[in-house]
Amino acid sequence: xxxxxxxxxxxxxxxSVAEFFKKNQQMLGFSGKTRSLTTIVHxxxxxxxxxxxxxxxxxxxxxxxxxxxxERYRVxxxxxxxxxxxxxxxxxxxxxxxxxKFHRYCQQRGQQGIGASGCTMYAQxxxxxxxxxxxxxxxxxxxxxLSIDLKSNSPRIANLLKEEGDFGxxxxxxxxxxxxxxxxxxxxxxxxxxxxxxxxPHLQITLNAPDGQKFTFPRSDNRIPPKPVVVQPHPLGLxxxxxxxFAHREKExxxxxxxxxxxxxxxxxxxxxxxxxxxxxxDFEKNPQELQWQEAEKIVKAIHNEKVxxxxxxxxxxxxxxxxxxxxxLRNILAPEFVAVTERPPKIYKGGIPFMVEAAIAYGGGxxxxxxxxxxxxxxxxxxxxxxxxxxxxxxxxxxxxxxxKGIDWKRYKLKDFEEEPISVFVNLCSVYVxxxxxxxxxxxxxxxxxxxxxxxxxxxxxxxxxxxGGKHRERDRAERKxxxxxxxxxxxxxxxxxxxxxxxxxxxxxxxxxxxxxxxGQIENGGDEEEEALEEPEEKGGKEGGDEEE
Numbered sequence: 318x319x320x321x322x323x324x325x326x327x328x329x330x331x332x333s334v335a336e337f338f339k340k341n342q343q344m345l346g347f348s349g350k351t352r353s354l355t356t357i358v359h360x361x362x363x364x365x366x367x368x369x370x371x372x373x374x375x376x377x378x379x380x381x382x383x384x385x386x387x388e389r390y391r392v393x394x395x396x397x398x399x400x401x402x403x404x405x406x407x408x409x410x411x412x413x414x415x416x417x418k419f420h421r422y423c424q425q426r427g428q429q430g431i432g433a434s435g436c437t438m439y440a441q442x443x444x445x446x447x448x449x450x451x452x453x454x455x456x457x458x459x460x461x462x463l464s465i466d467l468k469s470n471s472p473r474i475a476n477l478l479k480e481e482g483d484f485g486x487x488x489x490x491x492x493x494x495x496x497x498x499x500x501x502x503x504x505x506x507x508x509x510x511x512x513x514x515x516x517x518p519h520l521q522i523t524l525n526a527p528d529g530q531k532f533t534f535p536r537s538d539n540r541i542p543p544k545p546v547v548v549q550p551h552p553l554g555l556x557x558x559x560x561x562x563f564a565h566r567e568k569e570x571x572x573x574x575x576x577x578x579x580x581x582x583x584x585x586x587x588x589x590x591x592x593x594x595x596x597x598x599x600d601f602e603k604n605p606q607e608l609q610w611q612e613a614e615k616i617v618k619a620i621h622n623e624k625v626x627x628x629x630x631x632x633x634x635x636x637x638x639x640x641x642x643x644x645x646x647l648r649n650i651l652a653p654e655f656v657a658v659t660e661r662p663p664k665i666y667k668g669g670i671p672f673m674v675e676a677a678i679a680y681g682g683g684x685x686x687x688x689x690x691x692x693x694x695x696x697x698x699x700x701x702x703x704x705x706x707x708x709x710x711x712x713x714x715x716x717x718x719x720x721x722x723k724g725i726d727w728k729r730y731k732l733k734d735f736e737e738e739p740i741s742v743f744v745n746l747c748s749v750y751v752x753x754x755x756x757x758x759x760x761x762x763x764x765x766x767x768x769x770x771x772x773x774x775x776x777x778x779x780x781x782x783x784x785x786x787g788g789k790h791r792e793r794d795r796a797e798r799k800x801x802x803x804x805x806x807x808x809x810x811x812x813x814x815x816x817x818x819x820x821x822x823x824x825x826x827x828x829x830x831x832x833x834x835x836x837x838x839g840q841i842e843n844g845g846d847e848e849e850e851a852l853e854e855p856e857e858k859g860g861k862e863g864g865d866e867e868e
Contacts, residue, residue, distance in 0.1 A: 350498035360432035361394035400454030411472030512708035554669025654681030657781035672748035676774035712760035721771035
């Protein structure tokens, strides 16, 4: 007998977003013991950096990790930022999808308003304990124990204590977590902090490790990065659903025409007239809240009409690290023998989202993947990935940055085997909206425009490396040829004296050595003899042309 519909739907229930993420922790990055601990540190550090920069404060962050038991640790994150006011404290750290970032169209490390609340949830479900929070701001000090009501996705605050006085400013979060592991691998907390320091030269960050070691990465630049400007979305990035959503939430503008001009970038009155001409059956004078799907669809279609020419979106919202700062950080932390940095002009993807790519190549010295490797082991290549200055340590193979870098023919740039070279490739993607592959924010989706721009940036830096390595190879070849010629000098000296029937072999040998030394010394000073230059020129041109062709 078939089951009745009522019985089928007897278990039908509603669930909160917090309950969803409790069952799907891996989507937030809580998968694997080392990764889970690094994810917690990542969320607290990125929140502190965003808060400090927005408040115009040079950030100082301290991470302390104390081992309590096997796979159980206390994580303390403390900063000198502006702190969090009492009325926002619970939602900022104890409610999913609540915060200052999700709804703003500007570059930030965090995007969804999930991260720190996810850490509160993880502490709660692995140890049953709340996080302890201390917030100092405006001559106040607020401390409390904070947890999440998972059924309602709402914060629960206990043991609230308020004090007044000169406490300075900052935030301290203490969380006890289990099912995690601290190690010195390339996916661990130390590596995350090292890479954070690399991309944020204005940051001073300290790690107090469980084994008692203290690692401090001092700031190398006292300039606070410019504050990104909040911009309006560009029309070319709109879908029909986006336009409907914006229109139905509109409360100030009374006409669709004024709504389009006020809420979107690069959309002037003349552009509205162009859209009106392409949509004669859409009433641009009616209230935006009355906009229907079919009408929105026609407007979006008109926006993408090739007859309408759009100005590219403003790039004030995208703030790069900067060529000088990247080079300074790489030299300070990796101490390589060669560094090349490129900064590409801003571009857009999906028709209206601005982004920018910075890339650098460090070669030799401390470059290459050495962290976690046995002492004395040879260096190998590493790809150092960032999105808005935040390191991406995990999901390496599924990231657009990895795809772009490994898709380059490195042999063109005088690297025989990229995997075995002492090279670090640094890539930072800046955007108002980074297309992450998941809520864990550890890999970038392979948007075509983004992948191509990363390739172009890395190839630009690789051409500088090619010229540097070309010079090294020429010098090595000259040294080998010189050595080969010198090997025959003693025999040649004796033969010349014997053929001439006079002279001293030792004197002839000394003169030949002097001539050879002069010859190869002159080549080194002049950058190579004419024959070598003639041989090298086509190769270098071919490398350049090949690089441009790839672009």
